[in-house]
Amino acid sequence: MTAAQNTMGRGFALLPVGLKALICLSLFSAMPTALRAQQNGETDVPPEVSVEEFQAFSTLLTIERDQLYRRSQLGIALEAMLTGERDALQTENQQIFDALTAEENELVTLRGQTEAESFSVLASAFDEKVQRIRQEQDLKLRTLVRRREEILNRFVTISLPLVAQVARDRGGLAVIERSQVFLVVQDIDITTDAIALIDQVYSGGNIPNMFLQVIPLETTEN
Secondary structure (H helix, E strand, O other): OOHHHHHHHHHHHOOOHHHHHHHHHHHHHHHHHHHHHHHOOOOOOOOOOOHHHHHHHOOEEEEOHHHHHHHOHHHHHHHHHHHHHHHHHHHHHHHHHHHHHHHHHHHHHHHOOOOHHHHHHHHHHHHHHHHHHHHHHHHHHHHHHHHHHHHHHHHHHHHHHHHHHHHHHOOOOEEEEHHHOOOOOOOOEOHHHHHHHHHHHOHHHOOOHHHHOOOOOOOOOO
16 A cells, blocks of 8 residues: 555545545546546546436436326316315215204103104104215215216326426426436426426316316215
8 A cells, every 4th residue: 555545544534424425425426437438448537417418318207296286276276176065065964963963852852742652753754864864975975085086087187198298398208206216316307397387278277167077966876
């Protein structure tokens, strides 16, 4: 070992741990490029690719699919509509519960004032009413859940061509979910651009009829 190398080794040992890691990372990052240059007989290391050049030639792009719905004007309008329908159903359920509770209390009062046979008829009729209403409200809830799923599916359907257009404009050949990417060295995400295009096509948060006609809430099962 030369004196210079020995001196460098002693100095390196005195550096903070974080700085040692940074120096090692820099050295190892530079080694592959330098070795390839030597093997090819090149004396100069090729310049690094700029961000603009990397983005221009990147064929793999990423997107946060759920953000298209959460941040676009159309998605926000659809979610507000669905939330309003859910809240309306909850309000209706509470009103029905309050009415049935009051009716049940009346039956309790009548129990001591009515013959057993007559009271049994009233109680049976009340039970049948409760069961019927419960089935009707359960159906409305299931319909609302299916309606939400279908609306989300239709949102994805109308979004796909717009995402594809943004990808083509960026020179991309494939778009994957950003959460599935382990490491990204440059910005290859097109979520913001896709949202901007969705807002441009479906401006103002106006909801197309194709969403309003999805599984009407008054749907009943046979």
